[in-house]
Amino acid sequence: MSIRLDHIIVPARDKKTSAEFLARILGLETKPQFGPFIPVTTGNGVTLDFMDSDDFRQHHCAFLVPAAEWDAIFARIEESGARYYANPDGSGEGEINTRDGGRGVYFDDPSGHAMEVLTVPYGGWS
Template structure:
């Protein structure tokens, strides 16, 4: 077997709230949680583990590749919830999506301030 990405810990100010945000937005499955982790499972078996570290949280960037139907549903949820978003990472085009790289994309923040990107086509 080659190298596969298995899991990551996403630092959160409120792990339950953050996990619910990702679960509801991206329609993710809940996974068994343990210890300091609230877990979600992506379709490819990657585990997202949300935890509340005892240190200041540094902003990270996470990009999610979704199909066009999920993009439409998730983008509608972002707008319904009043989540600020932009077509670009520098927020020069707020309230818009982009059509770069042959698909659609949008940038926004999760409840802990991490920068999220949702795209419908991979960059490579």
């Protein structure tokens, strides 16, 4: 069996708010709470397990999304009122990027994590 990422734990000020926010933006659903976690599962089976915490550093999660779904995802980011920006350092506020011939944008979740959606992986398609 090849090694695969199964899940990551994402600390949040309010796990329910953060999990529901990300699920809504990506067009996914939250799963029922499991222990202290509220999971959001991506299309490739990786689960983000949101857990309440008051002490954490900012995380960054990037999601490769189909170009056909980009407009709907970006519209939900704008509708949410979340701060979004073109670059990982937070510059280019209110803008998207077009690196590697695709589209990408960073946005803040309710706990201050930097989420990213992009249509082309870094370096382009091989």
